[in-house]
Amino acid sequence: MLDHGQAPPLSQEKRKPVNPLLRRKPVEQLVAEGGQGEGGTLRRSLTMWQLTMISIGATLGTGIFVVLGEAAPKAGPAVTIAFIVAGLTALFSALSYAELAGSVPVSGSSYSYSYATMGEFIAWVCGWCLVLEYAVSVSAVAVGWGQYLNELLDGTLGITLPEKLSAAPLGDGGFINLPSLVVVLLAMVFLMRGAKESARINTIMVVVKIVTLLLFIGIGVLGIKGGNYAPLAPLGITGISAAASTLFFSYIGFDAASTAGEEAKNPKKDLPRAIMLSLGIVTVLYCLVAFVAVGAMPWQDFEGTEAALAQIMTDVTGGTFWGVVLAAGAVVAIASVVFAVLYGQTRILFAMSRDGLVPKIFAKVDEKTGAPRANVLIVSLFCGALAAFIPLGELANATSIGTLFAFALVNVAVMILRRTKPDMPRTFKVALFPVTPILGFLACGYMMYSLPVATWIAFGVWMAVGIVVYFLYGVRRSRLATAEM
Numbered sequence: 001m002l003d004h005g006q007a008p009p010l011s012q013e014k015r016k017p018v019n020p021l022l023r024r025k026p027v028e029q030l031v032a033e034g035g036q037g038e039g040g041t042l043r044r045s046l047t048m049w050q051l052t053m054i055s056i057g058a059t060l061g062t063g064i065f066v067v068l069g070e071a072a073p074k075a076g077p078a079v080t081i082a083f084i085v086a087g088l089t090a091l092f093s094a095l096s097y098a099e100l101a102g103s104v105p106v107s108g109s110s111y112s113y114s115y116a117t118m119g120e121f122i123a124w125v126c127g128w129c130l131v132l133e134y135a136v137s138v139s140a141v142a143v144g145w146g147q148y149l150n151e152l153l154d155g156t157l158g159i160t161l162p163e164k165l166s167a168a169p170l171g172d173g174g175f176i177n178l179p180s181l182v183v184v185l186l187a188m189v190f191l192m193r194g195a196k197e198s199a200r201i202n203t204i205m206v207v208v209k210i211v212t213l214l215l216f217i218g219i220g221v222l223g224i225k226g227g228n229y230a231p232l233a234p235l236g237i238t239g240i241s242a243a244a245s246t247l248f249f250s251y252i253g254f255d256a257a258s259t260a261g262e263e264a265k266n267p268k269k270d271l272p273r274a275i276m277l278s279l280g281i282v283t284v285l286y287c288l289v290a291f292v293a294v295g296a297m298p299w300q301d302f303e304g305t306e307a308a309l310a311q312i313m314t315d316v317t318g319g320t321f322w323g324v325v326l327a328a329g330a331v332v333a334i335a336s337v338v339f340a341v342l343y344g345q346t347r348i349l350f351a352m353s354r355d356g357l358v359p360k361i362f363a364k365v366d367e368k369t370g371a372p373r374a375n376v377l378i379v380s381l382f383c384g385a386l387a388a389f390i391p392l393g394e395l396a397n398a399t400s401i402g403t404l405f406a407f408a409l410v411n412v413a414v415m416i417l418r419r420t421k422p423d424m425p426r427t428f429k430v431a432l433f434p435v436t437p438i439l440g441f442l443a444c445g446y447m448m449y450s451l452p453v454a455t456w457i458a459f460g461v462w463m464a465v466g467i468v469v470y471f472l473y474g475v476r477r478s479r480l481a482t483a484e485m
Helices: 027-032 048-059 062-103 110-117 120-157 178-191 195-223 236-260 267-296 308-317 321-354 373-389 392-420 435-450 453-477 479-484
Strands: none
Touching (some): 027 110, 048 236, 048 321, 062 236, 062 267, 062 435, 110 120, 110 321, 120 308, 120 373, 120 392, 120 453, 178 195, 178 321, 195 267, 195 321, 236 267, 236 435, 321 373, 392 435, 453 479
16 A cells, blocks of 8 residues: 555556546556545554444434334335345345455445446446435435434423424425534534544444344334234335335445445455445344334334334333433434444545546545545535435435445446456455346346336436536546546
8 A cells, every 4th residue: 555645657558548438447546546635645544343333333223213204104014024125135235345345445435346347437427326325315314313303302301493493494394404404513523533533433323323222122022013014015015115215225324334445454354344244233123123113003103203213112111211212322323324424425525536526625634633624524514404404205215316326336347347357356255146246236226216206307317417517527637537648
């Protein structure tokens, strides 16, 4: 790894002019540039345990604390099956992520993998999708955080924030979702301190939320009524598919570990392990909590509630104490998702900036903390604004489609890299290749198909804007373009 200075120039062979849309960044150069930023370098300080906690932190909490209230009315008691379907879809892509993360341990995640295999234009499209995935995800999770904060305030102080200050104006009838904005800004403050300090804070929050969910399972199981599981799938396969598409949003965090590739101590071995371990832990907890939740409360009652678990705890125990404890745990749990996903977004933009596709300010590293502080500030303000003014449902769907598209590209990338660089050292290999990545690609496509038309329209508009930005800015400022001059 280079410790100082600029990344090595491309060889003369690589400088030959090629179609700008198809130019690829060599894997060797991606790895050699690891950690390099404007004015400083990222610090390798994260262990496998901390990487796993980042991945769990970005994943565990969102779907079960927040989006469960949106998915249960679609799938009914079969929402547990919907979690399994979404988890299997994530698993196919997670295997591909694990192989690429171990082979190309860089901060850009699927953006960088696409750059090395499918060319600059596809890489830009993937990076643009990741901006949608991560930035909008932060905002969506922050919206749910506000709901549990109100539950906590109501149970402890007997007050709630007025709707004007706790709901988005676009669809929810409020003026500003102030709690959502606050949690994003708090995450920003911690991320400014650097990866090592941020990882410590994240680990504490992850432990708290795992304990909270285990507590819910232990108490919630006492309220299960067999009749609540019938009929199992009132809306049939269509309902399960629709719920799974929404719940896929809950699994996007596992790829956050791959965005820490340039800050991990032993990325080639630790990144694949962290990705697979975190996905396994999260899937088991999601399914157990969902099974208990729909058994303890009729699936119809989930409609319109974004703090369902706290309500179940209150109903089962006949008092408010355990509901308040659950709400407190959820406040910490969802805050950790905001924190970890925001971290991932800043590192992806860091990689895109280093490649010249977005402004240099996103790659500027503070020498004292080793963190891209300007990047963190800009991204946090943008995500905070989205969280303050856009309702949860639209944010969740927009995140899902961006994620599914990026995951589909990762499955393609792993197949291309196996063919173009068959002898490249790999610390992890996808099982049953090429069947697994093909299934991953098809599963992502099916889930995208299951999303509503309005989400596809929003996605189309987002992609159109991204293409315009690329041709007006990135195509000429790309470091590969300047190397050809």
